[in-house]
Amino acid sequence: MASASLLKTSPVVDKSEWVKGQTLHQPSVSVVRCHPVAPSGLTVRASTYADELVKTAKTIASPGRGILALDESNATCGKRLASIGLENTEANGQAYRTLLVSVPGLGQYISGAILFEETLYQSTIDGKKMVDVLVEQNIVPGIKVDKGLVPLAGSNNESWSQGLDGHAPRSAAYYQQGARFAKWRTVVSIPNGPSELAVKEAAWGLARYAAISQDNGLVPIVEPEILPDGEHGIDRTFEVAKKVWAEVFFYLAQNNVMFEGILLKPSMVTPGAECKDRATPQQVADYTLKLLRQRIPPAVPGIMKWGGRPENVKEAQDALLVRAKANSLAQLGKYTGEGESEKAKQGMFVKGYVY
Numbered sequence: 001m002a003s004a005s006l007l008k009t010s011p012v013v014d015k016s017e018w019v020k021g022q023t024l025h026q027p028s029v030s031v032v033r034c035h036p037v038a039p040s041g042l043t044v045r046a047s048t049y050a051d052e053l054v055k056t057a058k059t060i061a062s063p064g065r066g067i068l069a070l071d072e073s074n075a076t077c078g079k080r081l082a083s084i085g086l087e088n089t090e091a092n093g094q095a096y097r098t099l100l101v102s103v104p105g106l107g108q109y110i111s112g113a114i115l116f117e118e119t120l121y122q123s124t125i126d127g128k129k130m131v132d133v134l135v136e137q138n139i140v141p142g143i144k145v146d147k148g149l150v151p152l153a154g155s156n157n158e159s160w161s162q163g164l165d166g167h168a169p170r171s172a173a174y175y176q177q178g179a180r181f182a183k184w185r186t187v188v189s190i191p192n193g194p195s196e197l198a199v200k201e202a203a204w205g206l207a208r209y210a211a212i213s214q215d216n217g218l219v220p221i222v223e224p225e226i227l228p229d230g231e232h233g234i235d236r237t238f239e240v241a242k243k244v245w246a247e248v249f250f251y252l253a254q255n256n257v258m259f260e261g262i263l264l265k266p267s268m269v270t271p272g273a274e275c276k277d278r279a280t281p282q283q284v285a286d287y288t289l290k291l292l293r294q295r296i297p298p299a300v301p302g303i304m305k306w307g308g309r310p311e312n313v314k315e316a317q318d319a320l321l322v323r324a325k326a327n328s329l330a331q332l333g334k335y336t337g338e339g340e341s342e343k344a345k346q347g348m349f350v351k352g353y354v355y
Contacts, residue, residue, distance in 0.1 A: 049217040053261030054301070056180045056219045060140055060263060061302020064328045065111035067221075070100055071144035071183060072116060098124040107137030109324035114142040114183045114221075121177060131178035142181040143174045143218070145209065149187065158198040161186040164208055171216035181219040181263070184209040190240055190272065191230040199247050207251035214261055221304060223265040224248055230272030234279045238269050238287050245295040259299035266292070266303065305330075 060067065072080070077096065078088030086092050097119050113134050120143055122130050131141045147163035161184065171182065186202045188194045202224050210220040224244050226237060245266070252259070269287035271279050279287075292303065329336075 049214065050258060050261065052180075052217060053214055053219050053258065056140060057261055057263055057301045060112040060181060060219070061304075062111050064332050065107075065109055066324070066328065067112045067114060067142070067304050068100070068106075068110045068139075068324070069114050070097060070116065070119060071114040074116075074118065077116075093118075094122060095125055097122065097130065098126070101130055101133045103321050103324075105321060106324060107139050109321070109328040110137075110139050112140040112142050112181060114144055114181075115179070116144060120174060120179060129178075135178070140180050141178050142183060142221075143179040144185075145170065145174070145182045145213070146184045146186070149185075152198055152201060155198050155201075156192045156195050158189055158192050158195060159187060160198070160201045161205055164205065164212070167209065167212045168216060171213055171218050175217040179218060181221060182209075182213045183221045183223065183265075184213075185223055185225060187225045187227050188240065188244055189227050189229065190232050190236060194240060194244075199244055202244065203247035203251045206248055207255040207257060210252060210257045210262055211255040214258060219261055219263060220257075221263045221265050222248065222252070224267075226267040228267075228270060228273040231274045231276075232272040233275055233277055234269060234271045234283065234287055237271065238291060241267070241269055241291050242295060245291070249295065249297065259297050260301060262300060264296065264300055264303045265305075268305075 074088065074093065077093050081088050081092050081096065101113065102124060115130065119130055120141065124130060124133060134141050145163060145167060146161045148161070149159040150162050152158045152160040163184070174182070184206060186205055188199060188202055192198075206222050206224060210222055213220040226241055226244065252262075266288075268284055269291055270284050271277060296303070
């Protein structure tokens with residue numbers, strides 16, 4: 001799950017401003033003088049859905065609310081069910097997802113829900129469409145659209161996300177079914193480089209996905225995930241993240257993506273999970289905010305910071321609402337962690353995780 005926030009930041013730097021081994025220098029204040037110019041033949045693409053995209057992005061990025069990720073594949077959902085002794089059947093998966101989308105009061109803390117494709121077309125155990133249950137709580141339905149990671153030929157054992165083929169007709173169908181935003185996950189591995197090829201492939205794929213999504217009415221969440229695996233320090237993560245985000249916005253602009261109609265989901269800037277030199281929460285916050293200020297254009301409306309029996313449904317829903325409320329407080333800068341269980345304080349890192 002991720003939280004939403006509204007940030008006003010300095011302009012993004014051009015791709016040419018980062019070169020390995022160079023230091024980036026940016027003024028703290030930018031002054032722009034505007035002069036009337038004669039009309040030219042240059043035109044800027046305006047999506048048919050432009051106004052709706054902006055409205056959707058602002059709704060999802062509303063203060064105090066975040067996104068609930070329900071986009072687990074059937075295989076991953078099966079692992080959840082197996083942990084509580086249930087078979088991975090369609091009926092059990094339906095009951096599990098019904099439990100999540102029907103939590104009373106969830107819309108107070110959740111603004112959007114990312115669904116797996118099957119869930120978008122699925123009904124609850126009571127026969128209501130999952131999408132309709134979410135909309136009734138003022139939660140915007142979204143859809144996971146990438147088709148997973150595959151090896152990137154010619155790279156240093158790195159990956160790329162597939163799914164651009166057929167993305168346009170699928171997005172149009174998702175929109176008709178009620179989805180209004182999309183998620184595409186791609187990753188960058190620091191221990192494996194990252195190679196120039198992998199960074200470019202990740203950025204270009206995100207840009208094409210974003211442009212196609214907007215053309216079909218879906219607000220794209222742009223997520224180049226910097227994997228936490230590795231022994232590198234926080235400064236190395238920061239340098240890689242700067243490079244990746246510069247490349248991403250370079251290609252977003254080349255593909256005429258409307259920045260006001262996207263949402264970002266950047267990774268926090270942390271040391272590698274196996275680094276012996278751990279960072280404090282304050283250091284992580286400082287590095288992450290520094291990255292956002294240096295790389296994210298001010299036009300972007302928001303940044304997302306992301307058992308098993310009928311008699312247990314109420315208990316499970318209460319637990320989800322507690323987590324959603326904690327996420328809301330964190331997004332508003334009011335979370336203290338008081339009263340949290342030890343389990344809630346544990347990290348979620350899994351080395352080499354694949355979903």
